[in-house]
Amino acid sequence: MDLIFNFIGENISMIYLVILMVFVGIELIGHVPSVLHTPLMSGANAIHGVVLIGAIYVLGHAEENDTFSLIVGFIGVIVGTLNVIGGFVVTDRMLEMFKKKPGKGAKS
Amino acid sequence: MRHFQEVLFLLGSLGFVVGLKMMGKPDSARKGNLVAAVGMLFAVLGIMFFKHGEEGIHVVNNVGLISAAIGVGTLVGWLMAKRVQMTAMPEMVSLFNGMGGLCAALISLLEWKFKGDSIATMPAGEYLAIIAGLIIGTVSFVGSIVAWGKLSGKLGDFRFPGQQFINIIMLLAIVGAAWMNFGAAADNNMLYFYLVIVLAAVYGLLFVFPIGGADMPVVISLLNSFTGVAAACGGFLYHNNVMLMGGVLVGSAGTILTIVMCKAMNRSLTNVLIGAVGGSSVAASSGGKSGGSVREVQATDVAILMKYAQKVIVVPGYGLAVAQAQHVVHELEGLLEAEGVEVKYAIHPVAGRMPGHMNVLLAESNVSYDKLVEMEHINPEFATTDVVLVVGANDVVNPAAKTDPSSPIYGMPILDVENAKQVIVLKRSMKSGYAGIENELFYNSKCGMLFGDAKESLQKLVNEVKTL
Known part of the structure; x- marks a missing residue:
């Protein structure tokens, strides 16, 4: 207790x-309208990439001669960045398509 | 000036909240994403160049290594995200999610190593944060990779009897190992620590493998919120509020999103996780009124029908995505509009493999946003529609959802296409849809079937309409 x-x-x-x-x-x-569920999921996915901060912190605290920690931390920062950059770029690509394209759809 | 780091973290947190809020509206969604990204940039600058409560710039140790890692991650992430096909978006999101989970697990691994001898005197909260980050991160990583593999067709379904029972045992085993680890750690015994990792990884496998492809978006969304929680554990450990806020925000928003997605499919989360429908084996028997005959039609007939119609509604489904037919369907729409036919698209909330999937695809091929009509608004319009063109959709137009209480999709809101004068279904074969159930609609006298690949069939229709 x-x-x-x-x-x-x-x-x-x-x-x-x-x-x-x-x-x-x-x-x-x-x-939220269901149209936006997928982009939102992807956007939220990018936001939890904030775990990158932890990876930077932990790699910043690894001793210079501690090769194991340096390697693990290095991988951690890479995958964390992947999550952040990939997440935001994919979301942007999805949302880019939602912008209105005046006239184009009606004619062609 | 002190407290630079705190201010940057504060701005970062604010960016996440405001960004996520803006992402909830179609008009501001793209800016919202940008706002969240800028928030992330502030947070990263804060950790890289400033130190908690200290004056001036303190560059973090190992800055060269860190910058190199960020560089590699940025380049690879950028290329992957830019090159991926729009149809492959769901698996890409899953893959990035897995990377976040892996990151959280690696942080816990290192932090555990750094604690070394002080483990015995560690406060319970810290231990909890490390071990929970490790477990959740690992489950999320392995689960997301499996989901990625399944969605991209690299992995198949895998079921075994009593899987729920085994999963519960596994969960208990993980908690047990984590508990033992707390005791064993003082003696520098790493056995239980590794055991936790292995058990969590196996659990991730068992958790996602049996879930059917149609339910994958729900699982990805759930794993997404898992990773959020894992990130929050890191925030707890370091007393870092931006990580804590970002993580918890995604954890809770992700959970709600998961539930909303389940609701749109009229499935309960438990059902999805236990896999009551997902696969093909379970629901095959509930065909009921199968048999009867279907009417096969030719492209020429359909072309004539559409050309002289007043109003045509297209119902796109996963078949359209798989066949990459979004551009052809837009071409057809243009031709028909030129003939004075009113063309609209009926978007079921869960058409495709994830909510909003169809909107994204059709928007990619320049279909105007106003033409995409959501289910509630389009349903009354079917009665005044001459031709409905169902392109590679099945379960979302299955009347069994309204009429047959024994059907696994009973109660799911569907598009009332049978109210239209004519229904033309473009389909590869008479095979059932993802839910694995027969569709009575196909035997309806109003309904004609145009068999073949969605893209080829649409191309034929385009050619026919042109030559008429």
Whole structure:
């Protein structure tokens, strides 16, 4: 029991943040037209690429002679960047197609 | 000036929230994506060049290595994202999602190593964040790779009896191993740590493998929110609010998105995960009124029918995507419009393999956005429509969803194409759709079947309309 209370006490501000963000997330997505589900999923996919920050941090703390950690961290940063860049670019490509093209569709 | 990092992280978080909000509206969606990307840039600058609470610029250690990794990731990610075909978007998203999961797992792996001797005195919260990031990241990574493989046709379905039971056992085993690891860590015993990784990887495999292709988008969306949670674990570990916010935001938004997608298909999440419909073996028996005869029609007849119609509605489905027929269908639309025929597209929320899939595809071939009509708005219009052209869609026009309570898709809202005067179905063969059930519509006297590859059939129609 003590363990749980200590845990809550030590991390109280982050716990508040988590709870609030859960509801923000629900509010943001709740009333979205189904047309946008795929781009949104892809956009959210890019946003969780923020895990890259952690990878940079952890690679920044690896000792210079600790080859194993340097390699693992290096891979971590690469895949994290892949997630970010790939995610945003794919989403942009999807959304690019939603822009209106006046006249073009009607004639041709 | 101090606290530069905090300000940049704050701007980053703000970018995520505002960006995601803007992405929820068609008009501002693209800008929203950009806003979120700029937020990400702020966050990365913050971690690279500043230090928590310190004056001036502090470049992070190993900056050369980090920059090189970012460079490689940017180049590869950019090329992959730019080159992928629009039809292959779902698997690409899944692949990038897997990369995020892998990243989270690797962070936990290294962090565990760095803790070294201080593990014994580690606060429970920190341990929890590391081990949860490891487990969720690994599951998300392996699961996403499997989903990617299945969607791109590299992997098939794989089912075995009692899979749910085994999955639950696996989950318990993972938790058990994580618990043992907490105890064993003090003695520098890494056995349980590796066991956790292996078990999580196997769980990722077992979790995604049995799920049928039609349900894949739901799974990808779910794995997407998993990765969000994994990222949030990193935020918890480092007391890094931008990671925490971004992660939790995606975790919760992703979960809601998953549920909304399930609802659009009238499936419950449990059903998807247990795989009640997904595959072909389960629902084959519920054909009911199969038999009877279908009317096969020729391209010429269909062309005449459409050319002299007042109003034609096209119902696109996955068959159109597979055949890459989006450009031909647009060409046909142009020809018919030139003849004074009103042409619209009826978009079922889950047509294709993911919600919005058809919109993206048709928009790619320059079909005007106004012509894509969502289900609720188009359904009343079928009664005044002369010809409905169903291109490679099946389950979304199956009347069994309304009439047959025993049908696995019963209750799913469908497009009421049978109200139109004529229905022409472009289809490769009489094979069932993804849900694996017979479609009574094909035996309807109003319905004509034009067999063949969607693209070839449409090309024939285009030629016929031109020569008439």
